[in-house]
Every structure is written in C-alpha cells, then in structure tokens.
Amino acid sequence: MRAFLYRLLAVAAACSLALPDAAAAQSTTFDLAGPVLTMRVTRGTTTLPVGEVPSIRAGDRLEVKADLPADQSAHFVLVVAFLRGATNPPPKDWFFKAETWDKNPKKASLSITVPDGAEQAIAFMAPETGGGYNALVKAVRGRPGVFVRAAQDLFQASLDRARLETFVNGVAHVEEGAPDRLVPVSTALAGTLGIKLNADCLSRARALQASCLTQNREGMVLQTGGGTTLAEVLGGTTTQFAYSLAATKEGGAGLYSPYISLARDFARLFGVFRSASYQYAPALAVGSGDRLRLQLNNPPSFQNPQTVLVAPLPPIGSAAPPPLRAAGKDGQCLAQPGLVLRLEDAPLIFATDYARDLRLRLGLQDGRTLELPVTADAERGGLVVAGAQQVGQSPVGEAVLVGRWGFDTFTGPRFAVQNGAPSVWKPQPDDAVVVGRDAPLTLQGGAASCVAQISLRDRDGGTRPVTWKPSAADEITATLPLARTRPGALTLLVAQYGDAAPAQLTLKGQTEASRLEGFTLYTGDRAGRLVGARLDQVAMLEVGGVRFAAGALTRDPGGGDRLTLITDANTETLAQGQSEAKVTLKDGRTTSVRATITPPRPRLELVGSNVAAPAAPGRVPLTLPAGLLAPDATLTFSVRAVGTRLTNDDAIEIATADDSASAKLTVASGKLQSLGDDIAVGSIVPRQVLGAAAVGPLKMRLVQGDVVGEWQPLARVVRLPSLTKVACDDKGCTLEGEGLYLIASVSGSADGANAQAVPVGFVGTSLTVPKPVGELLYLKLHDAPDDMVTVAAGKK
Template identity: 40%
Template sequence: MRIHIFLVVAIAGLLSSAGRTENLPFDLAGPTLRVSVTHAGKVLPIANVPQLATGDEIDVRADLPEDQSARYLLVAAFLRGATNPPPENWFTQSEVWNKKGRRGLTLTVPDGAQQIILFLAPQTGGDFSTLRNAVQGKPGAFVRAAQDLAQASLDRRRLEAFLAAVRRPAPGDSDRLERITPLLARSLQIKINSDCLAKAPELQVACLLQNQDALVLNDGHSNAITDALAGPGVDLALQISSTPQGGLGYYSPYIAAVRDIIGIFSTMHTAKYQYIPALATPDGNALRLVLNTAPSFHNPKSVLVTALPIVAPVRLPPLEIADTDPAICAQADEIVIPISGAPLVYATDYAHDLVLSVELPGGTIDLPATPDVERGGLVIATNGKVPMTVTTPLKATVRGLWGFVPFEGPAIRLQPARPGAWRLASDAPAVKRSGQVELAGGAAACVTRVSLGVAPVAWKRLAPDRISLAAPRDGTTIEVSGPKGIEAERIVLAAPPPLARFAATVIARHIERPTQVSSLSLALGSDDQIPSDSTLRVSFRAVDKARFTGRETIEVSASSGGVTANLTTANGLTIADPQVALATIQPANALGSSAFGPLRARIVRDGVAGDWLSIGTLVRLPAVRQLHCPDDPAATACELSGDNLFLISAVSSTAGFETSAAVPDGYPGNSIQVPRPSNGALYVRWHDDPSAVGRIGQ
C-alpha cells in the first residue's frame, strides 16, 4: 500500500525572485467554481463524483462576485501522462469577465485523458497560450500536481470531519470524547493520541488537536481514487514521502508547506506568472477553493491551480462490518450498522442514495441509510416498517451509488425482538450466588432498558439471547424494555429453592507417622489425637441419598490457628464409589504450623456445604533428643533437651502428676529441668490437648 505525502508542484515563478512560500496553512478562502458531471444521461454535482470516465460531460463555471474587478481566465486542460503532452484541442478557455465566459465551459472527456487540471489566471497578454505551452512543455509536472492536489483535498476532508466532531460542543456530556474518539479513528482511519482521553475533559480537545500534520494516516481506498499514474515523477514523490522531511509515512492537508519537485519550471518566466495550489472542497455543485497564500496581481501574477477527479475505472468502497458479531435489532427505532474500511464514505458525498435492503417474508423494503462518523456506522431510521410480528432473523444488505455506479456493501442479519420471551436463566440460582442474575430467551440486541421498579440499572449483553445484571433482592421485579411498540416484560425474581446439603459420616481413619530418629519415643495419650507431622487418611460414607460424583470438595480445618484445606479429586480426594470417598492430608503442610485443636471436615458441592464432622484432635509435638540424668541416684532432677519444647505443658515422673514440672508458656529454649523418671519414662501433658497424658521414654 503506497503512502502519500501532500506534495504540491510549485510552478514557474515559485523559484523566481518572488521567493518561496513555506509553512503556510491552507486557511485562506479562495474563489468558488460550479461543477456538474453528466454520465450516461445522468447528472450529478461534483461532490458526488469520485472519478470520471471517457465521454463524461463536465460543466464548469467560475462563481465570482458581481463586483469582481480583477479579470480572470478560466482554463481547463486534459492530461494524458507524464511523457505524453496533450494536443492543443485538449485546452479550453473561458473569459470569466464577459457574459459568454460567465456561462463557463462545457467539456467532454476525450479518449486517453487521465486527469483534468483547472487554472484561474489573471488576464495578461498571451495568458492562454502561455498556460498551454507550459503544460505541453512539461506535462509530468502537471500530472504530479493534479494527483497531489486531488489526494490532498481528500485527506483534508477526512481531517475536517474529525476536527468538526472533536470541536462540537456537548454541554453536560463529559464522556462524549472518550466515547466517540475511538469510533472517529476507526471510521476515518485517523491516528489519534489515546493519552489525551486520560486527561481532564476540559483538556481533551486541545490535546487531540495537537500535531494535526500527523493525524491522517494512509488509506488504500483514498489513494486508489487518485493513484492511476506511474512514472519517474510518481517514484520521486514516493521516495520523498518516506524520508524524515517528508513525514515518515504521514500526510495531512494541513502540513502547510509548498514543495517543489526538483525545481521543474524554474526557468519559465515569460508569462510573468507564479503558480499557487488550491485545495478543492466540494459542496453539492460548488467547488470551494482554499489557498495557503494570497494571490498577487502584480508581476509575477498568481495562477490558481486545482484539479478535478481523475479519469480511471471506478474503485468501489471496500465497506466491511466493523464488529465480528454486531447485535442489531430488526424492530429498533433506529439501527446503527458499524461500518469501516472506507473513510471517504464518512468524509465525502461520493456514497449517496444509501439504503439498507431488508428481506421480509412478503418482499424487500429499502430503508434510507445515513453515514454518521461519530457513531461509527450507517444510521437507519426504520420508521416502523419492520413488522413486530417477525420472529426469525432477517437478511439485510447495504446498497447505494458510488458516484454513478451502483454498489453493494456487506450483508448483515437483523435479530427479531421476540417479545415475551425473557425468563430467568435455568442456572440462575448458581449465577445469583456469584452476584449476578442472568435472563435468557429474548433478543439482547432489542433491549433498550433494564430497570428494577422505576430505577434503571446497568446490564450487559452476554449472547444474542442472554443478558446479565447485578443480582437484586428476592421478590424484586425486573423490567426489560424494548423498542417502541414492544411492551416491557416483567420477571419476578423469586427466592431459589434451597439446595440439598451433602450428608455423610466418617467410616474410619488411619494415622501414619514419619520414622523417629531420636532414642526417645513419644507416645500420645489418646487415640483421638492426630500428630501434626503425620499423614492422615479419613474415609467417608454418603448417606440420605447423597452420592459422590467427583464434583465435591472436602474442607478440613482446625479449631485454632492455621488455614482451611480444600481437597478435590485433583488434590487429596479419592472417590472409591458413589457411596465412599477417602481424603488424604498432611496437616502440617496443608493447615500450617499454627493449626491445632479439634479437627473437622465437611463436604461441599455446588457451593452448598454439609455438616462439620469431627475427625480427631490435632496435636503438635516437640522434637526431643536426649534425657540426661546425674549419676548420683539421689539427684531428683534431670535435663530434657530438644526443639519446640513449648509444645509441652507439664512433665511428671508419675502418671498421676503428683510431682511435676511446668513448662512456661512460649518457652524458647532447647532444654528443661524435669523430674527423674521413676520407671524409665516421663509423663507429659501436651500444650495443644492438656486433657490427655502422653509418655516420653527410652
């Protein structure tokens, strides 16, 4: 895809003693031409004509004010290529100051012509012959000028459409720019600075309008309308456009610089003319010229140069649906079809008489369509022409005229409203627990409002037949409204029936402790106790018609400290059969080092938890290494060493704890004084379960 920069050929006197005109914006209103085109017997104003064809009849006249004092000569020249000078009969003049000249020119596009260039020249001696000789002498310069002027005029119109939308005031709508700017960029294929939308609303417009010379990006369709030529001049222009001085691939009608191409015409001074570019802005049959420098009526006098559309095969607009799955309601009061791919549909009047052809069961109807750049699509007013009785999707196609040529755009499907079909989704109870309520069955594209009572609420389209909203209280009435003529539907959100809780009992459990490396053994005081460093296996039986399916989660937690472990079939839960399941857990790893006390488990399915089941008491044990007693039998105290001794509450030499030593709460040391064992063993009460007496022995 070729990238153009706006290049305007500076002809003849541009390099003369008058000097160069640079960096001036095209903001000076020039004269107006009136132009209409007749093709195959049909007449269109110039604003509707993207390209011309051989045999077309063109009416051109200068629309100058009645008190115009300077005498202008209107000259039209057909061009046929950079290396092929046009014959003399391809030049026509009109003396605008006299009665006959005010009627203008009637031109017929000759066979072989590729472009048409227009001159408005101050009257001087030999003006017509001078202009004709200039074109015949170096036709490539005018070929390049005509193409660049036409291209720049198209770019200017895209940019003006963007600027007009951004500058349009919208009191009370602070989010307007954030909403429409992405659509403008998509519709017009304009690069914007997205950081501008993060600014305060009052600063966004100024930010978006900065660096206008880099706003308009390349567009293959716009280029194709003017790009029908080849040759050295074109190649040179492309080389310039890819250089840093040429804009690095950007172009804009406001680039505000007049460039000459390798100084052509620098030696032509006989006519006492300097040539200045004029961008054309069509409006109906008016071709309004915009200049970047004021014309001079002293030598060298200024000749205004502009171009009409090129003579070439028509390039139809490559319209496409901008969204992959547009939700469009057939009976909506107004349909917006998201369209992209051809920015000139939004920036010009080349596409006209647009309609949306809708195929109804009884025949096809055409609904007028209007491009809307701010909404990023074609807006169609249905005016109630699509019957409310339609129940199946409808095929619709965009059709219209591109200049004189009929074209057919993309086809879409319109969704019928299906009034009365909305209902609470079948899985609504589960959805409601997630904080959302879903409605299904109706046409999401036709929903215009969702409310709770009289208050509207936010909602979201999930699928063609499904919407969601924040879950209201049970008993609330949800009202879903559609287009005019479709009554609001009311859905009462009833309380969901309670889901059955999973009932189970504990069958058995098995405790497996790691191998002890110390010469001292630790014995628990109760079969109910579960050492935290063990591997615990518990089996459960489903009761009361409950069945294990694999969707269950078993939650395990201790009464004090730690976290809750969730066992699933992917992690610790094994389904033996529909009635029996086994849970395997390492408490120290799964619950954390702070967990202790009564241990419990429950079965959860579909978000509903069963009753807690007791599975034992979790006890953390110290790591004892050595018991050292003095050799003197009369000594009554020994030393017990190890780690985490604070997990011992008290130590005694007898099971009845007649003589005992208490361990201070939170004791950080690694040795304690204990009574001398009377029979080779010590009795202990554990910090995590003082009710049972354990044993430490050789």
C-alpha cells in the same frame, strides 16, 4: 461560528517548516481561500453536482465555470486539461479554455465531453496576459508527468482536507451549541474521519478543549485503510498514520502532514516552469454541492512572475466505494434508541457527499423486505437509522447497506442487526434454579442485543436487579441474586427496547444438597474437572501429592456444577486409573471424592496436504508456498491419530485461530474418509465451510464423543489479489487487477531485497513495481507477511 473558525485558521497558519530552494517560500498550510469553481457532471440522463462525483469517465459531460465576484478586477483564464499518462503528452484539442470575464456565458464557461483515452483531469486558473494560454499548453505538453502527479496527489490531499474541515467544523458546532458534549463528540468525529485526537486536550478546562483539539492541524490527518483503531488514535500511536506523501525527517507539529510534503514537492516540481512571466502553484479543491473551493498555500501574484493556480478535478476511471466493513461483530438492536451503525475505516462516507441515497435493506423472517433511510453522521460516529418502528417485532434475517456512490449503486456491508419479541425467551435447561447462593441462568431464543434490563421478583413481591450479559446472538447468561432467597416461585422480568411491558418468566426456586460426584484429569493436563453440586464451597483438591486450586465454576446443562481445578505441577507423574482425592472446603472441612486419571488426550498429526485452486480464466496464476491456500481453494489433508483409534463416529473439528468460526468433518457428511484405524483424509473449501471469517491460521482437533483432543495447526488461509496482467520491461513491471491492496510489498528477488511497499489502503487497479532479477516477482501479502507468493513476470 465564523469567528471561531478564523481563530482556528490563525492558529494553524502559525505552523511552518523550513524548506530548501524554491520550497522555502511555500507555506505548509492550505488555509488561504482562493477562487471558486462550479461544476456539474452529466452521465446519460443523470446530472450530479461535483461534490457528489468521486470520479468521471469518458463520455461524461462537464459544465465548468468560475464563480468570481461581480467586482473581480483581475482577468482569469479558466483552462481544463485532460492527461493521458506521464510519458504521453496530451493532444492540443484536449485543452479547453474559458474567458471568465466575458459577458457572453458561452465564452465565460465550459461545456466539455471527457475524451476517450483520458486518464486524469486538471484545472488551471491563469491571469490573462495575451499569450498565457499557449504557454500553459506548451508547459503541460512538455512535461506531462508533473501534471499527472499533480492531478493525483492534489486530489488525494483535497480529500484529506475535506476530512479535516469536517472535524474542525464539528468541533466548532458542538462548542457553540453543547460544550458539555465536546469530549464524546470529538472522540466520535476523530474515529469516523480518521483524525488524530490529542487525548491531553480532553483533560483541560472545558473552555480550552476546542482550541486545543484543533491546533497543529497539518499533523491531524491519519492514513486510512490501515485499520487504525480508536484506541490507537487516543493513545497517539504513530505507526499507522504516516501518510505516504509525508515521509519527512523534519520535526514540528506537522511531522506527518500530507500538506507539508505536498507544498515542498510541488514547489520543486513547478520550479522548472518558473519564468519571468509565470509561476505555477498547487491548490486543493474541496467539493460541496456544485462548488469546488480552491484552497491555496500562498497568496497568488498578479505581478511578474504571475501565479497560475493548478487544481485537481475528479479522477477518471471506475468509482468503486472504499472497502466498507461493519465495525464489530456483535449484534445491535434495531429498536434501540439512538442506534448508530459503525463502519470501520470509511472517513469519506462522512467527509464527502459521494455516498448518497443510503438505505438499510432488511430481510425479515416474516417474508417482508423493508428499506430504512440511513444518514451518515460523523458527530454521532456512524450511520443513523430512521423509521425502525416500521419493523415491529419481526426478527431480522439480513441487514445490508445499499446506496449510490456517485453515479453507481453499491451493496454492502452487512450488519448484525437484531429485532424480536421478548416473549420468546426461555430458561435453559429448564426453569429450576437453586436458592441459597447466586445462581447462573441461561436464557435462549430471543434477540440478545435488544434486552434493556432484567430483574427478579420473589414470592414476597420484592424486585432486585439481575446482572446479565449476552453470550450469543440469541442467548443471555444471567446471575440470579438468590443468596437470601427462600424456595418457591420466582418471576424473571425481561425488558426489551421498544416494548412497554417486559416478558415475565416463571422460575422454580429449589434447594440443593452439596455433593461431590467425581474428579477427572487427563494425564499431562494442568486442569481437571470436578463434578457435583454446591461446588462454590470447594477451595482445594489433592491427589497423588499434586495440589489443585479452585478455578472457574460453571452450571452443567444437565444439572449440577462443574468446577475447574488448576495446578502448576507436572501431572504426568500421576498413576493412571482411579484413586481417592482429598477435597478441602472453604470453611476448613475436608472430604474425599473419586479421582480418575485417564490417558493423555488424543491428538492428530498432519501427514500431508494438497491444495487445488479453482480455475480462473483471464487471471494471472499465483504460486503459493506450502501451507497457504485461498479461501475458495480445496484443501485435502491426511492425519494420523496418536494415542487412540479412529472410528466412523469420530469427527475432526476445524476452526479459525480466534474460534470465531468452526466446523466438524465427519464420515457421514462425506467430508472425512477413514483409512484404517489411525489414518483419515479430510477435504474442505474454507469459504464454504467457515464463511467470511476463514482468513488466517486454521487449526484442527479430534473429537470422539465427549472427548476432544488438542488443537494442532492445519494451514493458513490468505486473500489473494486478482491479477489480470503482469508486464515487465527494462525499467520495471506493472501489475494490473483488483484487490492490489491485499499486497504488502513486491520484490524482484527471493530474499526480498529492495522490496517496494504498497501503500496501506491502496485501491488502485495498476501498480508499478521493480523488475525481477530472474523470471519471477515475489509478493508478500498482508495475510501472510512471512511468506513469499510468486508470479511469473511477463514482457511488455
């Protein structure tokens, strides 16, 4: 293992980038092992090793010391400093030093309480020269902004380094233990850790795959928080992983590397402090347990100018976990062997120990609440659940991830987890199926994700596999192989994960005569519907000189078939009313069927709308353009029916653009009011009506019994940041609040000129933006990139 890692480090160290001035001497990698610091953080009565602490806060007690070898000859002074902003030098008593060579443990280590008002913490390892400590304090207090930036950017780069090392170590582990699994494991590692995977490496000889996957390591770390998908990673799409620190024009393997930019920028920044005696050098700090391993990009110098190492400590402030989202909406079976719950864009869960005591809290329909232990496993690509056998066959009502992020507890996200007994499956609409052809069958009532296999046993005892797929959480659509089956009793065998014996459902195999009942077409539509039986034999239909070709065939819940017939011709020329249509079967025979050409589908026209946002005390109000509303705002709208008359039995259906959520407004529910026979007024709160899916465009249509109208646009739902303060002066403005990552960019003018983009995945609570031309700031949201949201610019 060690030899393999050394080989990887050697390959990565071969990359270089020409940098001007002081930066030219800086290596672009941080693969040189430096000193090790040990650190523990105590908050109240709880003490955690630094590897489990994502941030610290005022009042925390820090125990810090250098873990140097017994034969360490060079004496280092360990200094921990606290900063309070780029323009506010810290007081001298915010600097703490330890003489690491001293035999007295109290002098060789630090026991510090984080002071009130501190905003960043940073550590220095300086050679002892007699006056080095005072020079360091003077340098930090003289230009605090340089070290504020160092504390922030070095910590972020250290997190990126932790992701990279987890990937490299994972590839090394699988190469040594199970090289045949390198392709799936490296793909899973790349997806969970946000690492760029070179898909070309996976097609090489097995002996060359591991070294290929881990070459050019500076360019492998992807930006997180931008929704990069595994498909984009495999395809090499570069639009999402250009990390904000690494916008370089130079070519080479590390074009998108945060490390290259870090080395270049800090070489220039620290160059202002270079003297005949000292030079400052950045170091990454990778935490594991109570140890912080410092990674250097150049060997330190013990001759003048001697090197002072600058390393980040955990940031000061709140420690909310990254936004956790379950990857995918499809349900997963709790009893499925090797169940892995996948998270979307959460690499720090797998690359650090910040998340601990993870559990999956289950609310069961039998009234019990269980918590199953969960382990974050980057090699398996998600969260591995243990102890699922405790649940038995009880259906799951809710499954939510809970745990701790550092010192704090967190809840979420919720996962679509299923469980249940196979005996609850029932055929719909009944147990009769038609033999002589492959027949569709719908099963309802059970947990679709828990079905492992379905097979059909005929009356002679022969068993055949059945093709099936889940069509809903509690529904399965199967295709029964009945083309050569005789009428009689059939047995459907449904096997589920975790159950030894499959459920046995009895079906009645029956013959059905072919029949054509009627063809219906709405004027203007390009598709009509033919109703009857054995419609799989229909090839074409012609009415009024317009030809229709056979399309999708479905089983009618009430019995029989429904066949969609499609044309490219204009159907507005067909005369409305009933006529006779010619049907051509696949064997060449022809017959006729009654055709009904009806008036155009009814549709709705939006007359007007009004948005009422709920009161938000302590929040800076945002002004939204027409057509946008927040998920918890009330949308009142009026519509006019075209081509029909409204009755109190009609409904207006509201749905998201992808049809993932919908709801019907009716007079009976109180959500719809009729004004005459052509005007109606509806009212909705998107989050209450459509749930969490209510983001993005909403559409509406009229529903009159079995007749549904065309979809029409209604409004767009956008998620809004919660601003608590907007303050501006001659230099710029500061936005404070929560959810700032929802903002795409901020501009001082309505034309969007000189807009400042917000880094994708930004999770801070304060953002500096340009000052406005007038009295307003203009915000573009990720949910509405073509619209401007305005906010009044206050004064500092």
